[in-house]
Amino acid sequence: MTEVKNLEENMRLLIAIQDCDTHIMDIQAKKEAGPQRMERLKQDLEALERTLDEGQQRFKACEQESRATEQEVEDLENRLKKAEVKLSSINSNKEYRAALKELDELKRQKALLEDRLIEYMEEMEALRGECEMGEQRVREGTRQFEEDRDGVLKEQAALEEALGTFQTQREQFTKDIDGTLLSRYDSLRGKKGGVAVTPVIKGVCQACHLGIPPQKFNELIRGDQLMRCPNCYRIIYWGEDRRFQENRATPEPGRPLGQDEGATRGRVEDDKSGMSEQDR
Numbered sequence: 001m002t003e004v005k006n007l008e009e010n011m012r013l014l015i016a017i018q019d020c021d022t023h024i025m026d027i028q029a030k031k032e033a034g035p036q037r038m039e040r041l042k043q044d045l046e047a048l049e050r051t052l053d054e055g056q057q058r059f060k061a062c063e064q065e066s067r068a069t070e071q072e073v074e075d076l077e078n079r080l081k082k083a084e085v086k087l088s089s090i091n092s093n094k095e096y097r098a099a100l101k102e103l104d105e106l107k108r109q110k111a112l113l114e115d116r117l118i119e120y121m122e123e124m125e126a127l128r129g130e131c132e133m134g135e136q137r138v139r140e141g142t143r144q145f146e147e148d149r150d151g152v153l154k155e156q157a158a159l160e161e162a163l164g165t166f167q168t169q170r171e172q173f174t175k176d177i178d179g180t181l182l183s184r185y186d187s188l189r190g191k192k193g194g195v196a197v198t199p200v201i202k203g204v205c206q207a208c209h210l211g212i213p214p215q216k217f218n219e220l221i222r223g224d225q226l227m228r229c230p231n232c233y234r235i236i237y238w239g240e241d242r243r244f245q246e247n248r249a250t251p252e253p254g255r256p257l258g259q260d261e262g263a264t265r266g267r268v269e270d271d272k273s274g275m276s277e278q279d280r
């Protein structure tokens with residue numbers, strides 16, 4: 001009787017420790033996800049900034065080329081004026097024809113450059129629009145990034161707090177549990193993806209989802225020995241046993257546990273004297 005009682009208490013503590021560990025694992029996964037999400041958001045913002053920068057570079061290059069072309073047009077105009085002056089002072093037909101030809105050639109070049117200038121202007125207009133849109137996207141992206149970053153930071157702080165709570169609670173539970181059982185649990189947890197203790201409900205192990213033989217299930221319900229799932233080897237308990245449904249360490253992350261914890265510990269101690277064989 002005393003031994004069974006002792007096993008029951010240890011199981012209850014073990015279940016509570018498993019609950020804490022499950023929460024701790026979950027919190028740690030969320031804590032790692034936060035910075036990864038931030039990194040993705042940062043990369044998204046950087047991509048927007050790069051696109052904007054490229055647009056601005058293209059605009060600058062286009063503007064420079066446009067200015068150079070304007071200069072070329074101006075030079076051509078000067079040459080045209082000179083050619084026209086020259087034309088008016090020519091006497092021979094041959095020279096006149098040659099000068100006319102030169103004048104035509106200069107006009108042709110000027111027309112080409114003027115066409116190119118129009119193209120540059122159109123391109124600059126398009127690029128200006130692109131840059132304005134890019135600036136707007138960067139502004140919006142920056143605002144979103146800052147908002148998300150604040151969210152992640154807040155979440156991280158809440159997770160940190162919850163982690164501390166569960167760690168403290170776990171420590172409390174481990175003080176009372178049998179040391180050998182705790183070592184077995186810890187070693188098993190390392191090998192079993194963080195879950196070393198699992199309920200069996202309606203004859204089915206809730207970790208591996210395989211049924212356990214009826215005779216074993218009856219032994220489990222009797223609850224007078226520590227048992228393992230014959231399939232996954234995790235430590236099992238009868239999940240429908242109301243004694244194991246109470247006193248669970250399942251607080252919401254971020255919520256202080258001080259009072260709950262005291263109540264839980266109190267109930268564990270009360271049960272030392274309150275339970276009889278008929279209650280099973």
Ligand SMILES: [Zn+2]
Binds near residue numbers: 205206208232233
């Ligand atoms: Zn199993």
